[in-house]
Amino acid sequence: MLTIGQVAERSGVPHTALRFYEDRGLISSVRTAGNQRRYLRSVLRRLAFIRTAQRVGLTLEDVRDALAQLPDNRTPTKSDWERLSRSWKTELDARIDALYRLRDRLTGCIGCGCLSLRSCALQNIDDEQATHGPGAPKLKPALEGGTA
């Protein structure tokens, strides 16, 4: 069992963040008779997962939902993690695709003399409302809500 200080040192996650994550239900601990936290080593794996997922732009809530798939009552097995990782990879793939679409649109604009032409994707982004008349808002965030 690891103390909060040991977990902080090994994971590089500040102890303040560890308590915060516990508060939000992302990690858990047991308490000593004196009310101090003690962690299973497996919390390091969860933390690696959490921090890496954050880099990809997932919110802590996304991560909490993902981690909820793991068993609470036993140390997650390799196949538990595999299942989780696979679904996470799908999310990553979706985000990479979204970035590609944005980049390609932009690249097209650079080459095409866009931004003054009706045919340009970026131009259409910023003025299709004017062309098509009033309606629902555009410019919706492309990276949201996508557990693909």
Next chain:
Amino acid sequence: MLTIGQVAERSGVPHTALRFYEDRGLISSVRTAGNQRRYLRSVLRRLAFIRTAQRVGLTLEDVRDALAQLPDNRTPTKSDWERLSRSWKTELDARIDALYRLRDRLTGCIGCGCLSLRSCALQNIDDEQATHGPGAPKLKPALEGGTA
């Protein structure tokens, strides 16, 4: 010249956000004698840029810095936008690369029986501190600070 309501409708950006962006120096307006905002049509282009950049994960500050490259005193020309777009594409490429690296690491883990082996990248992420002894924190955000 467009009123704030017209800009909000055409861009899909709420008027509250428009004032917020102006406050932060991302867009500008002129005022009528009665102190109401009037916008050049080119603000729609700026807004498209802002919203799209946000999708990619850039902060408003990043965007403000980027937009600061555009001329204040005249309508941006095609080449002004091209210059901006090109530097933005670089940022996009960097982010795509970062996502790839993360995905590949994860994919490798799924295949290799990792998470219990010293050789696994993800394992090393979560426990290299223990192996290498005390030192600087790891798990540093991979997507930060990269106008590379």
Next chain:
DNA sequence: GTTCAACCTCGACCATGCTGGAGGTCAAGC
């Protein structure tokens, strides 16, 4: 010249993801 939607400012508030401090407790070493 009155009406009324659209506009204005300012300040409070929201969510997320934390950090830091105050004030107190625990536990291991001497």
Next chain:
DNA sequence: GCTTGACCTCCAGCATGGTCGAGGTTGAAC
């Protein structure tokens, strides 16, 4: 058994990216 660093629980505060409402003004139509 005392010291001291690591731990505990609140709670306030920060940054980002906004939203909402109060209270007042503008301006275009009738």
